Amino acid sequence: MKRIPVVLAAASLLAAAIVTAGGGGAQAATLFSDNFEDGNSSGWTTSGGTWAVAADGSQVLRQSGTSSDARARAGQATWTDYTVTAKLKPTAFSGSNRFAALLARAQSATSYYYVALRSNNTVELKKLVNGAATTLASTSLTVSAGTTYTVSLQVAGTTLRSTVNGGAALTATDGTFTAGGVGVATFYTAANFDDLSVETAAAPTTPPPTTSSPPPVPTDGPIGFASLNALGQNGVTGGAGGRTVTATNATDFLEYIDSTETLTIRVSGQINITSKQGVRPNKTIIGVGTSGHINGGGLDFYRSYNVIVRNLRFTNAEDDAVNVGQESHHIWIDHNSFSGAVDGSIDIVRGADYVTVSWNHFDHADKSMLISHSDGAASTDIGHLKVTIHHNFFDNSRQRHPRIRFGEPVHVFNNYFLNNELYGVASVQQAGAVVENNYFENVPFPCFSASGYADSGPGRLVHRGNTFVNSGTCEAAGSVVEPRTYYAYTMDSAASVPATVRAGAGYGKVS
Structure with a gap:
């Protein structure tokens, strides 16, 4: 039979329970299936659109209208708790x-x-509550009219999991709905649906606590643009080969950073x-343990190069905490915390180049990172501002993660965006950004590009994963x-980013 009655489904469930009780593994039971080969759609309730069973090689459930949702x-x-699977073929x-x-x-309904x-080449895991939609997870996917996709959606406890053609899963946690039926839908789209089946799925059990260590943090050198040989500089070596000094007060600290000598400057205590x-x-410039703290002011790079800023806490800067400007290059900003x-927190402006920003914590910052300071800076910034931004924690920070003008490429990968009130990444004023394998949580506008932002014109942005x-x-x-x-790189999966970045x-995370 192409459709299994509810009474048979109940019997299947009982049989599965008996198998489990007898010591075997849990068995999925079929609750429902329909391949429409009987030529009708009995058992289905429709709303909106124009629905009929029609031929498309085999019999399918067709929604032929494109002027409403259905x-x-x-x-x-x-x-x-179950998994629903079906073939979806958008036709227009x-x-x-x-x-x-x-x-x-x-x-x-x-x-x-x-x-x-979606026709904009994304797949989205969502919920609709009294007609209001919320995106729970999404990723890029080529979606073409006339192509058939095998789609599954599993609901088990509060865990949601969807796949398309057996590829990488979108997952989310949500407890709004605990039970209910299945269905198919279109939004101003004509489509065919076929081979729908529903099978039971066990709710996941809570895993035992882990005692393993946090994932290792790479500390051997920069990834991305700061690592490259360019502009007469062979990557970033900072103070390697020079003296090591320790600053415990502002007088010594300012003397050391203004010196023409190659130096490793250890910052101990609050400066x-x-x-x-x-x-x-x-x-x-590197903090000692968890004591390195720059308060009230910031660091400024003016035609500087080959500098590492690492393991420091920056608080209450009167202006910018770190300003990479005026043709500075090969700067690595790594494992720092910024607030207030x-x-x-970090500006990269006025023709700066070959910068890597990695493993930083932007803690409730307002303006996290600006790349190019003005819509009028094309003459100094086009062809420059090549920046790699990876494994940073944008933690309840409001905006500029980053805001980019003119720079290309700006590579944003494996960052954790959490509760960012205004937006995540804005690529405007001809900028070019590649945004990949990041994790956006509670971010209403993860990326701006084609629409510009504020008074800035459009930019370009590629996103994936x-x-x-x-x-x-x-x-x-x-x-x-x-x-x-420009460089080879390896990324973590987006799903692992929150734990890894936290x-x-x-x-305080490096020596």
């Missing part, structure tokens, strides 16, 4: 942001979980300075020079 639902309100989109979808735990294949203080080339700056939890999606636009044109980002 839904077809089946199953029981008491179903709890009426615009650039339309979709076909598979539903689970459907309460009504306006409340359910769903996975949507209170004012404004932005210049740093000359060939320096490593009046202006930016990111995870979006209770967040919007990245706005893609145009093409960007690939970072691999464990490794900020000061």
